[in-house]
Amino acid sequence: MTWLEGKIVENRHWTEALFSLRVAGVRLAFEAGQFVRIALDMEEGNAGSRVARAFSMVNPPHDPVLEFYGIVVPEGPLSPRLARLAPGDSLYVASNPAGFLVLSELPDAETLWLLSTGTGIAPFLSMLGTDTPWRRYRNVVLVHAVRHARELVYRETIEGFSRLKYVRMVSREKEPGALAGRIPAALRDGRLEAAAGLALSAETSQVMLCGNPDMLKDAAAALIERGMRKHRRRAPGHITVESFW
Numbered sequence: 001m002t003w004l005e006g007k008i009v010e011n012r013h014w015t016e017a018l019f020s021l022r023v024a025g026v027r028l029a030f031e032a033g034q035f036v037r038i039a040l041d042m043e044e045g046n047a048g049s050r051v052a053r054a055f056s057m058v059n060p061p062h063d064p065v066l067e068f069y070g071i072v073v074p075e076g077p078l079s080p081r082l083a084r085l086a087p088g089d090s091l092y093v094a095s096n097p098a099g100f101l102v103l104s105e106l107p108d109a110e111t112l113w114l115l116s117t118g119t120g121i122a123p124f125l126s127m128l129g130t131d132t133p134w135r136r137y138r139n140v141v142l143v144h145a146v147r148h149a150r151e152l153v154y155r156e157t158i159e160g161f162s163r164l165k166y167v168r169m170v171s172r173e174k175e176p177g178a179l180a181g182r183i184p185a186a187l188r189d190g191r192l193e194a195a196a197g198l199a200l201s202a203e204t205s206q207v208m209l210c211g212n213p214d215m216l217k218d219a220a221a222a223l224i225e226r227g228m229r230k231h232r233r234r235a236p237g238h239i240t241v242e243s244f245w
């Protein structure tokens, strides 16, 4: 692994805590859905003080500008510093993207369900920006669950995917048109299927989940209650997860 130095070309702030960094000057070969470690030096000019964290690419692989979507964890060592980067600043990007939350690992199905909380939407945006989901799945559903409506980001990008069924969930305030509460409850009581207008079953569906580890655990349990199984290369199933912490 080597560190590649990129330059920030944009740092878009969606809210006081949510930001998207666009980074030029680094060419990475990766599959949509993968992540890479990005890093900053805590002391200027001291590579020994470099702090790195995994971030999923938001951009599809054919886009030469890398994009990362992040949240400020106030007590975290890296994310508050990332949020303060300005155009022209350097960002180090590891040369070895990785991760198994990718469509090449997934069996075919009628419907692909992409379930996310918070910044967990990032790898799904990258996948949706490629031809693969549209070629392989008759139906594609993106569920984005957030605390507050203002965190329903990338609306323009999402609305550009004409075949996508987009289900919004907002847990901490009322939002017209969005489901209330959390993904596992909406799976169990059928509201998620009703909102998408599609059945979610082992016979018809592949489900990818990304974001909060407690959501992954609770949602996987709800799916297992429906007769679905974790997907493994040697034992194909229906549930593929990636935890962000």
Ligand SMILES: Cc1cc2nc3c(=O)[nH]c(=O)nc-3n(C[C@H](O)[C@H](O)[C@H](O)COP(=O)(O)OP(=O)(O)OC[C@H]3O[C@@H](n4cnc5c(N)ncnc54)[C@H](O)[C@@H]3O)c2cc1C
Pocket: 035, 053, 054, 055, 056, 057, 068, 069, 070, 071, 073, 075, 076, 077, 078, 079, 080, 099, 118, 119, 120, 122, 242, 243, 244, 245
């Ligand atoms: C495979 C993988 C991919 C990731 N992709 C992304 C991404 O695309 N965007 C992103 O913002 N983060 C992503 N993360 C998390 C990221 O690596 C950092 O943990 C995060 O940016 C916070 O860094 P930090 O140094 O400030 O705090 P850390 O010390 O890393 O984290 C402190 C705590 O903050 C909370 N936390 C961490 N990340 C998040 C988050 N994303 N949302 C809400 N709470 C969080 C957790 O409670 C964690 O224990 C990913 C992590 C993994 C393992």
Ligand SMILES: NC(=O)c1ccc[n+]([C@@H]2O[C@H](COP(=O)([O-])OP(=O)(O)OC[C@H]3O[C@@H](n4cnc5c(N)ncnc54)[C@H](OP(=O)(O)O)[C@@H]3O)[C@@H](O)[C@H]2O)c1
Pocket: 017, 071, 072, 073, 074, 117, 118, 119, 145, 146, 147, 148, 151, 169, 170, 171, 172, 181, 182, 183, 184, 211, 212, 214, 215, 216, 218, 219
């Ligand atoms: N979001 C903000 O306004 C904000 C602002 C500043 C900093 N931060 C930092 O970011 C962190 C949180 O980030 P976030 O809001 O993106 O992520 P989050 O806490 O994971 O919340 C995102 C969504 O996931 C839901 N969720 C949480 N636990 C779940 C579970 N067990 N099962 C199903 N769904 C679950 C939440 O519902 P509930 O609402 O019911 O928990 C919410 O709808 C905080 O710890 C803080 O450090 C956040």
